[in-house]
Amino acid sequence: MTAYDRRTLIVGMAIAAVIAGGVSYFASSAPDGLEKFQEDRGAAEPVHQGASAPAVVFEEYNFKWLGEGFWANAVAGVFGVLIVLTILLLAGYVLRRRRPPVPRGRTVGS
């Protein structure tokens, strides 16, 4: 990982963490387009068998030990961006090809 990559990660993750951990708390709590449509037309109740994951550590986007509120949402948001980053970096480094092909003897990149 180059210094350049590190800067991408630091700047990008700072932006993501502020949005997920801070801004999202002030987001609209109104139902989204799909939920609103289902509620308005009296079809908000499921008619089939379905399953949600168990709420082990997070109750929706709230860290359970903190109940609800800004900090419960902040922990959930920051944890979420970190776990997505971690999974994608691991997947990326497993899948990557180590050296890009050099077409027809040309040197590509540096």
Next chain:
Amino acid sequence: MHIAPGFLSPPVWGTMVAVSGAAVAGSLVVARRHLDERRVPLMGVMGAFVFAAQMVNFPILPGTSGHLGGGFLLGILLGAPLGIISMVCILAVQSLVYQDGGLEALGANIFTMGVLPCLLGAAARRLWLRPQPGAVAYGLSLAGGILAVIAGATVVILLLWWSESLPQTVSLIQAIGVMDSIHLAIGVVEGVVSVAVIRFVLAARREAVIGVEDRISSEETIA
């Protein structure tokens, strides 16, 4: 736009698991062959950004909110295979950790918010790999962002209809009309934000956006 648990019938969610599973498998095969390691940090960061952006519901109409999908943006910046892989990761974390979207509906949610918009984004990708993306790139990307959201919303309604989960009081056409008009507004926000983020990322990290495949084809054009 996440489909909640219990709204899809078993044949429907089973079909969508198969369809999305095939798309994900194809994406992994292509990524295995072409993924340049210099693009990995950008993929991680953009995935985290889209997860964050999806948490921010913005008001659309009184009593209705919307949030970004982000698949279109990832399709443009990362291409279809990496975009789809990123959306799978985001949607799986939302479903498994935060109970956002039904477990059995994950395949359907990956299709409507991942596969479909990522493919549309990937189609628009070429516009932004030019040296000076201009008005055409802006206009078509804005339109593409709207189209990506509306296409996803329409498929959601079709899946609910196929599952006999649509309200009795509306016809399929009416349902699509209502859903698409709400998502037209959400799509405009999606398109505007996508273009703004693409410009920001291209200004800061252009070389991480361009993949090996793109580089080879542009080298060949020059040669």
